[in-house]
Amino acid sequence: MSWTFSGERPIYSQLVEQLQLRIVTGVYPPGSRMETVRELANEAAVNPNTMQRAMSELERRGLVFSQRTAGRFVTDDPESIAALRAELAQEKIDRFLGEMRKLGYEKREVVALLEREERT
């Protein structure tokens, strides 16, 4: 799981997304210590300030908290993390159905198209 960016959206925003994904999928488990801002910035090949900005956003969302010199930790609350995962999924579902609606597809057609897909 490496770091890649699209160029279409701000890097800091993509960092937020990818870090959030790692948290809700358990790559960074609840309560675990994350790497330092400088380390993560180095891995992702971005400026430390950019990584810091992403971290601030995660903190604002209550996903992580920092302890001055000890480092930064993932929230130790599996339930709220699970809730976030469900919330993110719901957002994607809503956006997806809305877009398909704009294209003129009704829900049952969408479901039919999905069931035809070959994916796991």
Add this chain to the structure above:
Amino acid sequence: MSWTFSGERPIYSQLVEQLQLRIVTGVYPPGSRMETVRELANEAAVNPNTMQRAMSELERRGLVFSQRTAGRFVTDDPESIAALRAELAQEKIDRFLGEMRKLGYEKREVVALLEREERT
């Protein structure tokens, strides 16, 4: 059907999207003449150049063509327009399933969630 923009993405890109949507859903029927760049720009409250840029992109995609002083017209080929609609839908499906996969949802779970939705 008015013009609204998000601020997160370039306006010209959102114009392309919305114009394309109007074409594939028949708001601008095949072969019909569109309003002038200046008129459309005025309606959408954007700079004429921004609308022009969107138009150039639609032209590049073969959706419209321009006749110097007569104006701009929608491609007169219902089938290719229908094909585009299907293509856009497929793109959305692929992206959606990919994102849900990243969140750890398998296709059958996604379908189950969708069927639980109260939408038409």
Add this chain to the structure above:
DNA sequence: GTTATTGTATTAAGCAATTAATACAATAAC
């Protein structure tokens, strides 16, 4: 109590992309 480590804040520079202002070009209409 000193030091190293880590997070945080500030300011500015550089860069790329978008938007804006304006002028030009082609042609249908008369």
Add this chain to the structure above:
DNA sequence: GTTATTGTATTAATTGCTTAATACAATAAC
């Protein structure tokens, strides 16, 4: 053949993001 209309091209201004450099703050480790 003139003119008004429409599309097109060019250049400049603006904006926002990223990066950079640097300094400060807190505290765990020793």
